Amino acid sequence: xxxxxxxxxxxxxxxxxxxxxxxxxxxxxxxxxxxxxxxxxxxxxxxxxxxxxxxxxxxxxxxxxxxxxxxxxxxxxxxxxxxxxxxxxxxxxxxxxxxxxxxxxxxxxxxxxxxxxxxxxxxxxxxxxxxxxxxxxxxxxxxxxxxxxxxxxxxxxxxxxxxxxxxxxxxxxxxxxxxxxxxxxxxxxxxxxxxxxxxxxxxxxxxxxxxxxxxxxxxxxxxxxxxxxxxxxxxxxxxxxxxxxxxxxxxxxxxxxxxxxxxxx
Ligand code: BTN
Numbered sequence: 001x002x003x004x005x006x007x008x009x010x011x012x013x014x015x016x017x018x019x020x021x022x023x024x025x026x027x028x029x030x031x032x033x034x035x036x037x038x039x040x041x042x043x044x045x046x047x048x049x050x051x052x053x054x055x056x057x058x059x060x061x062x063x064x065x066x067x068x069x070x071x072x073x074x075x076x077x078x079x080x081x082x083x084x085x086x087x088x089x090x091x092x093x094x095x096x097x098x099x100x101x102x103x104x105x106x107x108x109x110x111x112x113x114x115x116x117x118x119x120x121x122x123x124x125x126x127x128x129x130x131x132x133x134x135x136x137x138x139x140x141x142x143x144x145x146x147x148x149x150x151x152x153x154x155x156x157x158x159x160x161x162x163x164x165x166x167x168x169x170x171x172x173x174x175x176x177x178x179x180x181x182x183x184x185x186x187x188x189x190x191x192x193x194x195x196x197x198x199x200x201x202x203x204x205x206x207x208x209x210x211x212x213x214x215x216x217x218x219x220x221x222x223x224x225x226x227x228x229x230x231x232x233x234x235x236x237x238x239x240x241x242x243x244x245x246x247x248x249x250x251x252x253x254x255x256x257x258x259x260x261x262x263x264x265x
Pocket of ligand 1: 024045056063107125
């Protein structure tokens, strides 16, 4: 990308060798009331956090990055997360010549066609978005974790996909500092788009749907209270996953672990 997006140029940057969690690091900085638009990246995390209260193993060789921004009350937090997911897909496709897709809610997948002609999906990373009430107003912290040089398995995730790394799939050398800069640039550009669109604009949802590997598939969802199966049909206007069950019910799901299944009904 040639020019710095309006949003990316607003970020205050922090770089650390080791932190507990880049999300926690930014939350603490936000609590002082002195920062707002900020980015932190670290080479290592000692207490990396994943979705649904899980931990995220974070040794050297991965990308651990968090971005914060003030929440616009007219925009639902899911929209920022989905825009960031689209940004990561495009960053990896454009700069590292990889085929990348998304598993709902926000897993980043590497996709490869096997010699037998089937498509294989492996997990490259994920996003953890956390809303917080800072002294100077509500903010969102969006944490991004990507396997770059190491394939880190993530125990605890229901029906998890096998892990993979960007180095395994990329046709070009991957330097983590360049990757960090590019990811922030792409996320900034997609957040520019989000902040400039009106509520009826579907640009981000359309892009997310285009990269989704979940929509149109039979899935199993582990929600906090039950296990559901059906076909993932769409994303609702409130950014929930729409699941059509065998009994033809349409359910709106906001939070779950999602497993892609092979068979149709
Ligand atoms: C997931 O569970 O799929 C989301 C994982 C998000 C991990 C990243 S690593 C950088 C940031 N800091 C954290 O503690 N977590 C996120």
